[in-house]
Amino acid sequence: MLRVPADRKVNVGILGATGTVGQRFIALLADHPFFVVHALGASERSAGKPYRKAVNWKQTDPIPTAIRDLLVHPCSPQFFLDCAVVFSGLDADVAGDIEGAFRAADLAVFSNAKSYRRDPHVPLIVPLVNTSHLSVIPQQRSLHSPPLEKGFIVTNANCSTTGAVVPLAALERAFGPIESCMITTLQAISGAGYPGVPSLDIFDNVVPHISGEEEKMEWETLKILGGIAPDGAFDMHAAAPLRVSAACTRVPVLEGHTETVALRFARRPPPGPQQVRDALRAYVPEACELGCPSAPEHAVYVHEEDDRPQPRLDRNFQRGAGVSVGRVRECGVLDIKFVVLVNNVNIGAATSSIINAEVAIAKGIVQL
Amino acid sequence: MLRVPADRKVNVGILGATGTVGQRFIALLADHPFFVVHALGASERSAGKPYRKAVNWKQTDPIPTAIRDLLVHPCSPQFFLDCAVVFSGLDADVAGDIEGAFRAADLAVFSNAKSYRRDPHVPLIVPLVNTSHLSVIPQQRSLHSPPLEKGFIVTNANCSTTGAVVPLAALERAFGPIESCMITTLQAISGAGYPGVPSLDIFDNVVPHISGEEEKMEWETLKILGGIAPDGAFDMHAAAPLRVSAACTRVPVLEGHTETVALRFARRPPPGPQQVRDALRAYVPEACELGCPSAPEHAVYVHEEDDRPQPRLDRNFQRGAGVSVGRVRECGVLDIKFVVLVNNVNIGAATSSIINAEVAIAKGIVQL
Amino acid sequence: MLRVPADRKVNVGILGATGTVGQRFIALLADHPFFVVHALGASERSAGKPYRKAVNWKQTDPIPTAIRDLLVHPCSPQFFLDCAVVFSGLDADVAGDIEGAFRAADLAVFSNAKSYRRDPHVPLIVPLVNTSHLSVIPQQRSLHSPPLEKGFIVTNANCSTTGAVVPLAALERAFGPIESCMITTLQAISGAGYPGVPSLDIFDNVVPHISGEEEKMEWETLKILGGIAPDGAFDMHAAAPLRVSAACTRVPVLEGHTETVALRFARRPPPGPQQVRDALRAYVPEACELGCPSAPEHAVYVHEEDDRPQPRLDRNFQRGAGVSVGRVRECGVLDIKFVVLVNNVNIGAATSSIINAEVAIAKGIVQL
Amino acid sequence: MLRVPADRKVNVGILGATGTVGQRFIALLADHPFFVVHALGASERSAGKPYRKAVNWKQTDPIPTAIRDLLVHPCSPQFFLDCAVVFSGLDADVAGDIEGAFRAADLAVFSNAKSYRRDPHVPLIVPLVNTSHLSVIPQQRSLHSPPLEKGFIVTNANCSTTGAVVPLAALERAFGPIESCMITTLQAISGAGYPGVPSLDIFDNVVPHISGEEEKMEWETLKILGGIAPDGAFDMHAAAPLRVSAACTRVPVLEGHTETVALRFARRPPPGPQQVRDALRAYVPEACELGCPSAPEHAVYVHEEDDRPQPRLDRNFQRGAGVSVGRVRECGVLDIKFVVLVNNVNIGAATSSIINAEVAIAKGIVQL
Incomplete structure (x- = not known):
């Protein structure tokens, strides 16, 4: 404790x-x-x-x-x-x-x-x-x-990086390096602060661009998932190159970023959907092991229902301290795809x- | 005419x-x-x-x-x-x-x-x-x-298939077969008809699942982009296998489906973003050549601004008869990625x- | 207790x-x-x-x-x-x-x-x-x-009646009978249950009619604010006739009905805004005196800020068990007007x- | 012409x-x-x-x-x-x-x-x-x-004044002076210009205050509906004092202000709902008589359906140049009440x- x-x-x-x-x-x-x-x-x-x-x-x-x-x-x-x-x-x-x-x-x-x-x-x-x-x-x-x-x-x-890297870290721990990852985000307006997004820009609308966001996701993921070199430098996932491609959009939602994620593992054959679900559920990060009071019970909560996670229903689960994943299934182009929900103001900030x-x-x- | x-x-x-x-x-x-x-x-x-x-x-x-x-x-x-x-x-x-x-x-x-x-x-x-x-x-x-x-x-x-296949067809005409394509859709509520989506389900929310939609997109794309075999059968793009992976979501927008699309060409090296923009702009389908009165002037309208297309601003352009594309750029995992907007009730229906x-x-x- | x-x-x-x-x-x-x-x-x-x-x-x-x-x-x-x-x-x-x-x-x-x-x-x-x-x-x-x-x-x-009658009861207790009351409601979609209001009907829209709602407000108010006759019958506020006129609308809000209320007291001269605010704050109903665990601390919470109450910010205050009132001011036609917010699913149901x-x-x- | x-x-x-x-x-x-x-x-x-x-x-x-x-x-x-x-x-x-x-x-x-x-x-x-x-x-x-x-x-x-005074003018022309008028507005975000209302303030919300708006409505109505004194001064409806009381709110709607209006005529007995509907329909202002090309065919369009007008469905009727009225009915406190819709950016501006x-x-x- x-x-x-x-x-x-x-x-x-x-x-x-x-x-x-x-x-x-x-x-x-x-x-x-x-x-x-x-x-x-x-x-x-x-x-x-x-x-x-x-x-x-x-x-x-x-x-x-x-x-x-x-x-x-x-x-x-x-x-x-x-x-x-x-x-x-x-x-x-x-x-x-x-x-x-x-x-x-x-x-x-x-x-x-x-x-x-x-x-x-x-x-x-x-x-x-x-x-x-x-x-x-x-x-x-x-x-x-x-x-x-x-x-x-x-x-x-x-905030968007945070949502994606938690399941990616869980999967790398279980199955070894991820080789490539494609992400589309559907980000809430609260991510832009206050006054932030004018209502005339986002009512009944999607804005398919958030300045600098895609670059942040593609770069930060490497620093976070990478290791520390012997000289103390961040190795940016150097041992197994990881390619990340993000497409970031703003949607008319108050809180909770939804992300569709697809990825390819280095390991062949790759794990199947059930193995992925099991690995996500089994993931216990150090913050949870240490008993940190603000850490969630489930770092990754995996939904079984087809239509979850949803920002309005799931963003306050565990006080927004964990990440929700749903719809884990095979991807016809990469290996596995799923949906992530992250509370952008809580665990995302x-x-x-x-x-x-x-x-x-x-x-x-x-x-x- | x-x-x-x-x-x-x-x-x-x-x-x-x-x-x-x-x-x-x-x-x-x-x-x-x-x-x-x-x-x-x-x-x-x-x-x-x-x-x-x-x-x-x-x-x-x-x-x-x-x-x-x-x-x-x-x-x-x-x-x-x-x-x-x-x-x-x-x-x-x-x-x-x-x-x-x-x-x-x-x-x-x-x-x-x-x-x-x-x-x-x-x-x-x-x-x-x-x-x-x-x-x-x-x-x-x-x-x-x-x-x-x-x-x-x-x-x-x-409707979602329609939005994606128009630019894909333009690009196959210009650069030959597409090998794989990943799509995330952000679909408007009007796509579900009336009464359709209950407001309690979609206000301040994203629903990351639309029953049967991903399967339709993955299958219909092959039939549409494929040819006709000598015996009159649809060849389902048989000559050059095309893999499509779709993730479909519903967002709180009245009309106009937004789609993030990424693709990999068979041809190496692949065309760059400017070549892709040029090919999309140059695309004139038969319906336009024939002078069909309901066909749009631009089958694909390509936006230069970073934050377009947007459903509320662009869905009625050309009476919703064309498809809008924006943010054509390189993809770190596949070759090219861009954003598509299709009016789901007009050209999408x-x-x-x-x-x-x-x-x-x-x-x-x-x-x- | x-x-x-x-x-x-x-x-x-x-x-x-x-x-x-x-x-x-x-x-x-x-x-x-x-x-x-x-x-x-x-x-x-x-x-x-x-x-x-x-x-x-x-x-x-x-x-x-x-x-x-x-x-x-x-x-x-x-x-x-x-x-x-x-x-x-x-x-x-x-x-x-x-x-x-x-x-x-x-x-x-x-x-x-x-x-x-x-x-x-x-x-x-x-x-x-x-x-x-x-x-x-x-x-x-x-x-x-x-x-x-x-x-x-x-x-x-x-639910809408509930929001209005709490401040009305407080004011009748302090200042005697109310003679007439005009109410316009801006009601949340959750008031219609599930599936309830189709999203296509209420997105970017106001529906200026809710079947039977105005009649309910006008009738229920009399039964609730009235007394019990010696024979045990509800007297429908008979001693001092009370006229209520309601206009009910549905607005794109998930939870929390907003109501603009104006009223005329029988007593001349009528109390001024500060007296009204004081009386609302001083109101302690029997349920609170009895120490009921689900009763709110403030039956009526009175806001001083010009732009409150607001459904999104105030509907969960006191677990939605009280009623919020703001903008108490003079009315150019009746005596006093103000804004009420009631959580339609909690104290409203x-x-x-x-x-x-x-x-x-x-x-x-x-x-x- | x-x-x-x-x-x-x-x-x-x-x-x-x-x-x-x-x-x-x-x-x-x-x-x-x-x-x-x-x-x-x-x-x-x-x-x-x-x-x-x-x-x-x-x-x-x-x-x-x-x-x-x-x-x-x-x-x-x-x-x-x-x-x-x-x-x-x-x-x-x-x-x-x-x-x-x-x-x-x-x-x-x-x-x-x-x-x-x-x-x-x-x-x-x-x-x-x-x-x-x-x-x-x-x-x-x-x-x-x-x-x-x-x-x-x-x-x-x-914009809000405009919506209210058109039917009021029609009714004064038909039935003589109006004595008092109560209005609650449900105003669209476009009324605040750009960037205007932050999305975080109005999503899933109602803001029950718009700075200076109620004062404008109460004062402008008198100048507009009043006459010109012999010395050329605006008489502010002096001959028959008119009391106006407004309660203005902002709602999550893009365009089109909805207003609930109730009024009392000086004339006793007052006209009934059908007479009011007839008078509104019969109203032809000078701009229409002159054949102004931007004037609407119907200065006031009167709806028969219970649930109209609605901003999303009716704001573009006649290119937003007229005013829509619906739900004309008796008022239990004043004489008559109804609902007005005005396109705040078109005829409202x-x-x-x-x-x-x-x-x-x-x-x-x-x-x-």
């Missing part, structure tokens, strides 16, 4: 606290067993106000009582020095500088922004997949002079950062 | 006239240059009523004046003997028997139903692709005893039957 | 258990402090199956574990004799006969159906308004021969029946 | 040509019998570009060929001196200054913006109601020194300006 005593509380800070992901951090942490929201950071415009006045709250549950009157700070490290963990839901245009400054102030940053995902010293961690990549943190700290004692940055992946922090605590990387 | 004199009118009948596809037939034929709606057929419940009382009209334009008070008949051939062409928008559960009876009564039936699509003597014709398959009609007539003089059945394809009939007239297969 | 010992469990049955309202009963009762779902009734088609196979489950939470394998019975009293309370989510076309048979079998029925709402001996109870009407139960029992000992029928109101049963237990009308 | 010779063309300019209303002006004028789009004005950012590059075109029909490459100008009068009519679809924040400058340059401006609606010398004209108010133009011109010869500003009303200009030409107020 997780190495946090039952009565121990861990102070956390939230950057970008008034934004879409920031709000979800606050909602998810409201009844966390040991994380306590201690400091909130947002733009200068919000700083100095109580949270309830600074935020345009869009969650279905009301603002947690303990947070309503918490003062919002600017995103400067000085206000977060008492936080053992800092979660960042910052927009990409400011995340780079601010997260860098927080790390330099020896703070542990778990970021949902894309700014550091391609940094060769920053792990890109989907908590149900590659928490082993936390092993590069000492090296990341040593790059600073003087070396950092506690500070680092860990990023989590793009805030929940990933939270579980990553729980694992980092369990492994002693975050020092309490 | 089409072999119908400017002042010649052609009487047509419509079966299933009160249904979704039947209504679209009526709306589309309202200002047709030579087809005149002469007889309407529907279920016993509607028979005997003027059309405006029998129908639950759901089109945005009002019922054409000439049709409002037309009497609805039962679907018996006796009421349609003056019709040179009979369009069928019947539901699959009754289409088989009724359409068979109409053919036996020596009537020319152009059907949107699936009942005869797999019949080895009935052509399955997407009018922007394989009107050459009308050549099997004499053989179909000869199977009856005594042989039919005028009667036959021609079917058109499933009623417009296909209408153009098929126009071509059959132009070729003298329908006898006026 | 409620007169049910902490460790006492009360067996309940659910009629129409596979329908929309039946599913909501099951979801809401999953963690009830003393009600235990003991028997499920549905149509012959479902009877004999375990619940998970009989139902087409549409709730966001999975079927409660204790219910998944519970056997579904036909709706015959013999299977429900151990149930102290029977909740009915039956469709109106069968509810009359079945609920009558259950009452005749001396069972206590709390019905969401409309069949008995206009019965002069059956109370129509909105639990946040007129639980005092339970006083007619002895009379209802006495009409049978021999008189019933435990059996009776209590109905709850139409299943939650009402449940609280009614809790009150009936608290008052000793249901005999345990 | 309209005093424009068949072969005479009238040059028009469009201000705010790239915005939502500007695009609709261009789409509507594409096949106008005598208006020719001659000059386009937009913000500095767009000026100097061909229209197709400056605009983010959101209409379902493609950009008219003649407009695609028309150069966009800044909104300075110098570029519009050849235009006999200038239509303004400018945003309110810039409309005041720009429209004033155009009038000062002796140009005839027909504005959809709100800036001058409350100006005591500018008529607020709903073309199906009060074109008689054009009589104040000479006075408006005379206020300038030296007096203007051709220039003036005419505004049209808010661009079409109003266009018909106003047609009337002004017919009356010789615009000098060609």
